[in-house]
Amino acid sequence: MxxxxxxxxxxxxxxxxxxxxxxxxxxxxxxxxxxxxxxxxxxxxxxxxxxxxxxxxxxxxxxxxxxxxxxxEVRESNIQSALLGRFLDAAYKGSASKLAMHLLGNHKTTPDELAEIKALIDKLEKNKPA
Amino acid sequence: MxxxxxxxxxxxxxxxxxxxxxxxxxxxxxxxxxxxxxxxxxxxxxxxxxxxxxxxxxxxxxxxxxxxxxxxEVRESNIQSALLGRFLDAAYKGSASKLAMHLLGNHKTTPDELAEIKALIDKLEKNKPA
DNA sequence: TATTGTATACGAAACACTTCGTATTTAAGC
DNA sequence: GCTTAAATACGAAGTGTTTCGTATACAATA
The missing domain is CATH 1.10.10.10 (Winged helix-like DNA-binding domain superfamily/Winged helix DNA-binding domain)
Known part of the structure; x- marks a missing residue:
């Protein structure tokens, strides 16, 4: 929906x-x-x-x-994710990593946020071992 | 410009x-x-x-x-960054980490891409030591 | 040079969103 | 019950993008 x-x-x-x-x-x-x-x-x-x-x-x-x-009547994170998916397609042709590069590169992210993101990546890597 | x-x-x-x-x-x-x-x-x-x-x-x-x-007449990465900045404000009220969470969480990113992003974070952390 | 196919130029209609003027409804206070 | 203040409902105009019909220009060729 x-x-x-x-x-x-x-x-x-x-x-x-x-x-x-x-x-x-x-x-x-x-x-x-x-x-x-x-x-x-x-x-x-x-x-x-x-x-x-x-x-x-x-x-x-x-x-x-x-x-x-x-x-x-709609949840914030649902709408955000839906918009993000569309934006990713329209502007980045689906390349999430390129978007991530711009995001981390251009916008000042706090050390805490960086650590948080890195923790998430670690978790993703563990869940999907090569 | x-x-x-x-x-x-x-x-x-x-x-x-x-x-x-x-x-x-x-x-x-x-x-x-x-x-x-x-x-x-x-x-x-x-x-x-x-x-x-x-x-x-x-x-x-x-x-x-x-x-x-x-x-x-405009560069791909320039336009992408400009659009990303606007999107980040409009949909995430500027919270880059929240966007990153959705990006990594919802869209299947390849292990290579994850490693690439993690490397970038490491570099950012070194350049800006607490 | 007349014909034909393809290109650009122009203008208007279609569409969606935004904006607001005005009409109508409603509730409260006199 | 009347008046007034504030809310909702409605309709239409303003704005920007997309869409395309049609006019016009051009070049090749018969």
Whole structure:
């Protein structure tokens, strides 16, 4: 199911907020969007996008109150993995190692993170012995 | 310069072909696009996109002959890194290690690739001693 | 030079996402 | 019950990309 989901840029920004904050009203999301970003987005714009996301089942909502409360219906790591798979194909033609090289090479990764990644590689190597 | 370049999906597919094959005519690119993919794309569609890419300086062209020959004006690894940076922000909020986890965890990476990545990490750790 | 095949140029339609104005609904307070 | 403030619903315009029909240019050749 999750693999075919393709949230747009705007939708992803809203999902990020809901993943971090938990269930929110449209106004809360809109205010956080405007607080985080440089540009300012109208309330009805945020509302519209969230309504569309609701129709796509990216969000659920509690409308027992006048003010609806929206929740993410998709898991952060699922969406990330799906997007990553697509990105890997589109930009790297599937070469995960090339992507990893750029990732580690260009972006300052903390020593802790490097150690963590190395530990994961060790684990993978043990699980799949040559 | 390169950091601000944002090729679209369609443009990226054309760049992939030119990166792999070197300079090509519109017809060659169009045939390769249709050979690679499931969907079929009209010749003038490919032409139009490549003309737009030319205007954006993503491509250069040799029009000394009636049949123009196009070349990529941007380097593969530059574009990949730029796209990766954006993707990392949009989908992972900048957490490179989380992305790396998904990358190594979900996509089968060969033992050789794993060793290569581990070697890179070792090098990074030596260059930046705690 | 007229014909034919192929190339480029141009413009408009199709499509998807974003944006917001305005209408409508709703709940609370007077 | 009326008024007001705030929420949702709706519709349409704005924006960027893709798609392609059609016009035009060009070169080879009959």
């Amino acid at each position: 999750t693999e075919n989901i393709q949230p747009t840029q705007g939708e992803l920004e809203i999902l990020q907020i809901l993943w971090k904050k938990g269930p929110c009203t449209v106004r809360e999301v809109n205010e956080l969007l405007n607080a985080t970003q440089d540009k300012s987005i109208g309330y009805t714009t945020t509302l519209k996008i969230m309504q569309i996301m609701f129709e796509k089942n990216l969000l659920s909502r509690n409308d027992s109150q006048r003010t609806h409360v929206y929740s993410a | 390169t950091e601000n370049i944002q090729p679209t999906q369609g443009e990226l597919e054309i760049l992939q072909i030119l990166w792999k094959k070197g300079p090509c005519t519109v017809r060659e690119v169009n045939e390769l696009l249709n050979a690679t993919q499931d969907k079929s794309i009209g010749y003038t569609t490919t032409l139009k996109i490549m003309q737009i890419m030319f205007e954006k300086n993503l491509l250069s062209r040799n029009d000394s002959q009636r049949t123009h020959v196009y070349s990529a």
